[in-house]
Each structure stands twice: as C-alpha cells, then as structure tokens.
Amino acid sequence: MAAVIAFVSQKGGVGKSTLARAVAREAAAGGLQTKIADLDTQQGTSVDWHRTRMDSGIEPVVSVESYKTASQALAVAKHFDLLVLDGPARTSQATLDIAKSADLVVQPTGASLDDLRPAVREFHALVKAGVDRGRLTFALNRIGTDAEEADARAFLEEAGYSVLEGCLVERASYRKAQNAGFAVTETRYAALNARADALIQALIDRISR
Ligand SMILES: Nc1ncnc2c1ncn2[C@@H]1O[C@H](COP(=O)(O)OP(=O)(O)OP(=O)(O)O)[C@@H](O)[C@H]1O
Numbered sequence: 141m142a143a144v145i146a147f148v149s150q151k152g153g154v155g156k157s158t159l160a161r162a163v164a165r166e167a168a169a170g171g172l173q174t175k176i177a178d179l180d181t182q183q184g185t186s187v188d189w190h191r192t193r194m195d196s197g198i199e200p201v202v203s204v205e206s207y208k209t210a211s212q213a214l215a216v217a218k219h220f221d222l223l224v225l226d227g228p229a230r231t232s233q234a235t236l237d238i239a240k241s242a243d244l245v246v247q248p249t250g251a252s253l254d255d256l257r258p259a260v261r262e263f264h265a266l267v268k269a270g271v272d273r274g275r276l277t278f279a280l281n282r283i284g285t286d287a288e289e290a291d292a293r294a295f296l297e298e299a300g301y302s303v304l305e306g307c308l309v310e311r312a313s314y315r316k317a318q319n320a321g322f323a324v325t326e327t328r329y330a331a332l333n334a335r336a337d338a339l340i341q342a343l344i345d346r347i348s349r
C-alpha cells in the first residue's frame with residue numbers, strides 16, 4: 141500500500157500542483173514507484189505538465205493520471221510506493237475526502253495575512269470534521285525574505301499547526317521550469333533547485349518517519 145500525500149487548499153494558485161510535481165519527481169528519482177493523481181478534472185494542469193514532460197523526454201518519468209475522486213485514486217494505490225493527490229481548489233467536500241484519504245495533508249500558503257488566515261481556517265475546518273491535526277502541515281510558498289518566512293511560520297505554529305522546514309521563494313524561474321515540463325527542483329539554477337529540494341526532502345522525511 142502506498143504512502144499517500146495530499147495537497148489541498150481553498151484558495152487557488154497557492155502551489156498545490158507545483159509541490160505535487162516536485163515531490164513526485166524527487167520520489168521517482170529516489171527509486172519509489174510514484175503516481176500523481178490529478179483530482180482537478182476541470183483544469184488537469186498536472187496532466188498537461190506531464191504531457192509536456194513526456195514530449196520533451198525529461199527523466200525521470202513521473203506518472204500522472206486524472207481521477208474524479210480521491211477514492212478512485214486510492215483504488216490504484218496498492219500498485220505504488222507513493223501516491224500524490226493533487227487537489228482542486230474551492231471544494232470543501234472533496235477536500236475533506238482527500239484529507240481523510242491521506243497519511244499527510246499539505247496546504248501550501250503564501251505569507252500575507254490574507255493568505256494565512258483563510259489557510260488556518262481551512263485546517264481548523266478539517267480538524268473539526270475529524271481529521272487528525274498531526275497529519276496536517278503547511279508548506280510556505282512565494283516567500284520574499286527570510287523575515288517574511290519566519291513571521292509566517294510563527295503565525296501558523298501559533299495557530300497550532302506544523303510547518304515544513306524550508307520554503308519556495310517567489311521566482312519566475314520556477315514558473316518557467318514548469319512551463320517546460322520540469323519540476324521546481326529542476327530549474328537552470330542550482331541554488332533555486334537546492335532550496336526547493338530542501339523543502340521537498342522535509343516533506344519526504346515527514347512521511348518516512
Ligand atoms: N514559488 C513560486 N514562484 C513563482 N511562481 C510560482 C511559485 N509557486 C507557484 N508558482 C506558479 O503559480 C501558478 C499556480 O501554481 P500551482 O498551479 O502550483 O497552484 P495550485 O494551488 O495547484 O493552483 P490551482 O488551485 O489552480 O490548482 C503556476 O503558474 C506556478 O508555476
């Protein structure tokens with residue numbers, strides 16, 4: 141049975157697909173049989189990314205498939221070491237189903253209070269609906285400065301949640317890499333790759349504990 145990592149958020153565009161792709165890429169590079177389940181059947185952005193990646197012959201091959209529900213994705217979990225659920229935004233019931241299916245639920249968030257407050261409310265709602273708080277964690281994305289990272293981390297920890305070590309800084313190069321079928325750990329810049337990889341390794345460590 142695969143370990144299951146889910147990326148969820150109410151807000152759109154926070155980095156769910158970005159992190160799902162990176163963790164799947166790094167797990168695959170580490171020899172794990174990995175599958176991304178793209179649960180956003182309307183947009184299918186990870187399916188599109190996968191096609192670009194395949195067309196360009198980028199290794200390692202990351203397997204991506206579209207599923208309508210978390211339970212449909214879970215039905216194939218036994219064939220993999222790691223199943224990555226790339227969730228849709230703005231769907232409370234689907235988010236709860238996804239969260240309940242996962243060993244670890246990661247919510248990416250930006251650092252402004254406009255991002256942090258709804259992100260905390262989202263996790264509070266999952267806890268209230270019966271999801272174990274210990275399986276919830278935040279990943280900081282689009283960070284500008286070290287001080288901004290520290291403040292956001294403190295806010296989320298104060299609210300009672302863990303925050304993965306490391307963060308993704310805001311960089312056009314991360315977008316550019318993904319446009320071309322690469323993960324954010326595969327940009328042209330070693331320092332950016334190393335920063336992204338530190339966050340992804342923190343995530344992988346968290347599920348292998
Ligand atoms: N750290 C970053 N720096 C620059 N661009 C970023 C960063 N993180 C994400 N992006 C870009 O922001 C956009 C939204 O990211 P992404 O698709 O990962 O979010 P999402 O949460 O999956 O969105 P949706 O809710 O629509 O599924 C993408 O174009 C992505 O390349």
Ligand SMILES: [Mg+2]
Pocket residue numbers: 156157158180185226227
């Ligand atoms: Mg997405």
